[in-house]
Amino acid sequence: MYNFQKDFPLIKSGKTVYLDSGATSQKPKCVLDEEYSFYKSFNANPHRGTYYLSEKATEKYNHARHTVAKFINAKFDEEIIFTKNATEAINLVAYSYGLENINNQDKVVISIMEHHSNLVPWQKVCKTKKAKLEYLYLNQNLQIEDSELEKIDSNTKIVAITMLSNVIGDRPNLEKIINKAHSVGAIVLVDGTQAACHIQIDVQKLDADFLVFSGHKMYAPLGIGVLYGKKNLLENMTPFLMGGDMIEYVNEQSTTFAPLPNKFEAGTQNIAGAVALEKAIEYISSIGYDTIQKVEKEVFDYAITKLKQLPYVDLYVSPNSTSVISFNIKNIHPHDVSTFLASDNICVRSGNHCAQPLLKFLNLDSTCRITFAIYSTKNDIDKLIDSLNKIYGKFKKYIG
């Protein structure tokens, strides 16, 4: 019997049923301690000072980069760019690669289940360059049919696709999508934000050109994210943000830029965040993805079984989801449901989950969503079900 709850200060008291890990995960004590210890013992601005603390901060920052590179099996450490989150990483690619390489008549292909962060930047690129933004749609099963991939054609320059949908939990067949994209000469950005804490990521095996994720959804603190990019692509891109530490020579009227990875890391970076992210990676690795998936799948299956027993609940879940469930109570608005759940200390998300085009495609205004992490338990689900029954009991006489 596992007990990962004990690792998480906010979870272990048992007072809060936290079913919103897809929004942000809770943090294990080892990660909190690591961040504290950085500020307590090593805080200095890296790459600048010649004194011990600065050298130590630089060393720790570089080591964190190395750990991230190993974590996703990148070939070179400098293929890892630290950002504040996945959103910034996608914007970096949209601006520094997209705007430079997309032209009139070209196409960017994304899926209808993308989070706004992997959608709005591409809209902006396409509008600016008068290119076409095309969507891979879902079938009745909430999955992308192979025939949809025909949209990835010789006009396509970029395919941007999630590894795991934050609303319906679908895990699209990236191997097929990436193969297809590469066969027409397009590059692929993979949004690993939801996936990183559930699924092993191997950028070389995937052959992803870019891959992004946020630390805070995988047990690390807020404010640290990662862009992976193939070295030859990153080297040929112009910098995204300008400032200190990303330069080589600065003259009054011109500047040459630092090599990778500094070229894309302007200004003082979130070193404590990177160091804590390294600790989160160590935490995940110490458990192993096999165990993570086993634990989460058990809770997921239990939740699906229990929710299906409630005749008043509609589910919106892809068949290959293992960590995300969207649902509604018939005729009760999800915001009312989540407010009542909150009064029982049960944290769920309600709304459009930053995926308005997907909700519109599914003909929904909003849903409730539960998402799991390593500390989720069947007991959480029992409490959820009890509370849902109570809510339905209250509303029943009004909604008929």
Next chain:
Amino acid sequence: MDINSLYSELIMEHSVNSPYKKELSHPSCSSLGHNPNCGDEIKLEATIENGIIQDMAFFGHGCAISQSSTSIMIDLLKGKTTQEAKEIIEIFISMIKREKLTSEQKKRLKNALAFENVSNMPSRAKCATLSWHTLENLLNSLQ
């Protein structure tokens, strides 16, 4: 706060059985309200003659709080002058912002006082004020 004191009988009834959830046959003006966080959308229609709100109705979708708040607002402001309506809207929004109301102001809110508890729930304040802001915009656009 007890959740049932917010989802009171009055609020529940108005949210599911509003007499004002309909289209007006000949509205003189209308306005759309949208809450991008949750997707709630309402359309307010009104017939305003000689500075008096003769009739008002709404349609759209949203949570019990936004639906009942719209219904109770219409109930309260129908028959009022646009000036009175603006004053009452301002009092309602002040209440949700947790500003202290005088007993005179509270009296003017009548049934809309039922939303006082929403001021303790920052994540739901927008639901309660959506239609009030929508009507405020509508009235301001008439000038």
